Amino acid sequence: MDKLRFALVGAGGFGAGHLAVLSSHPRVSLQVVCDASPEVTKPLAGRGIETTDDFHVALSRDDLDAAVIALPHYLYPEAVCMALENGLHVLKEKPFARDLDDARAMLACARRAERVLMVAGQGKYSPGFQHAKPIVDSGALGSIFLTRGIITYHWGGAFANDWRWRGEKAKSGGVAVIDSGWHILDLVHWFRGLPERVYCSLGSRNALPGDYDVDDRACLVLDYPDGGVGNIICCFICQPSNRQVLLHGTEGTLDITNRKVVLHEGVAENSQVTTFAAEGSALEPQFEHFLGLIDSGAAPEVGALEAYDIQRIVDAAYRSAETGEPVTLRD
Numbered sequence: 499m500d501k502l503r504f505a506l507v508g509a510g511g512f513g514a515g516h517l518a519v520l521s522s523h524p525r526v527s528l529q530v531v532c533d534a535s536p537e538v539t540k541p542l543a544g545r546g547i548e549t550t551d552d553f554h555v556a557l558s559r560d561d562l563d564a565a566v567i568a569l570p571h572y573l574y575p576e577a578v579c580m581a582l583e584n585g586l587h588v589l590k591e592k593p594f595a596r597d598l599d600d601a602r603a604m605l606a607c608a609r610r611a612e613r614v615l616m617v618a619g620q621g622k623y624s625p626g627f628q629h630a631k632p633i634v635d636s637g638a639l640g641s642i643f644l645t646r647g648i649i650t651y652h653w654g655g656a657f658a659n660d661w662r663w664r665g666e667k668a669k670s671g672g673v674a675v676i677d678s679g680w681h682i683l684d685l686v687h688w689f690r691g692l693p694e695r696v697y698c699s700l701g702s703r704n705a706l707p708g709d710y711d712v713d714d715r716a717c718l719v720l721d722y723p724d725g726g727v728g729n730i731i732c733c734f735i736c737q738p739s740n741r742q743v744l745l746h747g748t749e750g751t752l753d754i755t756n757r758k759v760v761l762h763e764g765v766a767e768n769s770q771v772t773t774f775a776a777e778g779s780a781l782e783p784q785f786e787h788f789l790g791l792i793d794s795g796a797a798p799e800v801g802a803l804e805a806y807d808i809q810r811i812v813d814a815a816y817r818s819a820e821t822g823e824p825v826t827l828r829d
């Protein structure tokens with residue numbers, strides 16, 4: 499198969515993981531890496547990789563087929579639309595956007611340009627969640643009446659007052675729900691689809707250093723159209739680290755983490771427990787999925803529609819937190 503010519507925009511932070519995938523993939527010719535920080539680009543230039551600090555320069559080149567973009571959230575509409583309008587397929591990091599308007603703008607650009615736009619969410623490609631998906635889709639759990647999703651961890655940046663763009667809601671859109679919580683909403687949505695109503699309570703400024711105006715913890719309650727209920731807990735200022743989805747159905751319960759899936763069959767006390775161990779990286783299979791969308795000539799929005807739905811849940815959660823009332827999702 500032909501090689502595809504890529505730009506990577508944003509190579510510090512999480513972009514470093516994408517750099518590792520792009521640098522070693524047999525179908526990728528990495529034409530240019532862009533990052534505003536010389537600390538990121540200098541060592542790359544030393545490795546013979548072409549670099550720039552200006553994404554306008556990187557994304558307007560005429561020797562590219564695709565771009566991977568991992569930037570602060572407020573930069574996405576401009577960078578993503580610029581890439582699409584230059585005819586590039588785009589894999590962008592989660593979340594889709596700071597807000598629904600930005601997400602809509604990027605979707606519209608992808609449709610106009612007729613290029614694939616995919617929003618990353620690598621949790622779905624991790625072995626445990628990959629293993630769980632066919633079990634849930636087979637109907638083995640019966641009717642799922644209770645869904646629980648948890649993401650907790652201790653983000654050192656918050657404690658070191660290293661918030662940068664993340665601490666400004668205008669730049670990030672928030673953190674606990676839209677940034678940390680996105681991962682678990684992505685997984686819960688993958689299994690359960692869209693809720694029709696969301697209630698969210700969240701907090702901020704809990705004795706951490708620095709001047710930040712974003713949420714640092716949140717609890718969501720989800721009402722599903724099939725009568726099921728769910729909750730989501732997201733917090734990046736606590737211990738222990740946990741990323742877990744529990745699905746409770748009339749025929750069984752599935753307890754899923756990245757590396758372990760426990761299936762409690764039936765609902766009696768003597769339920770059988772099945773445990774699977776699994777390990778592996780998720781960025782490579784996620785990237786293969788992106789290549790597959792390009793190769794198959796998929797519709798531009800296919801890789802972004804799930805993320806658009808998650809953005810709708812996030813939007814509802816923040817509106818609910820403001821009003822103190824449960825809210826229905828916007829279209």
Ligand SMILES: NC(=O)c1ccc[n+]([C@@H]2O[C@H](COP(=O)([O-])OP(=O)(O)OC[C@H]3O[C@@H](n4cnc5c(N)ncnc54)[C@H](O)[C@@H]3O)[C@@H](O)[C@H]2O)c1
Nearest residue numbers: 508509510511512513533534535553568569570591592593
């Ligand atoms: N999938 C995951 O598990 C995961 C984890 C962390 C972050 N992310 C996502 O990745 C994205 C980036 O987050 P991060 O934590 O890496 O942020 P970061 O601030 O650590 O890194 C962003 C990088 O972009 C560069 N940059 C900033 N402005 C730029 C500009 N104008 N032009 C070129 N480069 C610029 C910075 O120098 C930095 O290297 C966000 O969307 C975030 O939500 C995803």
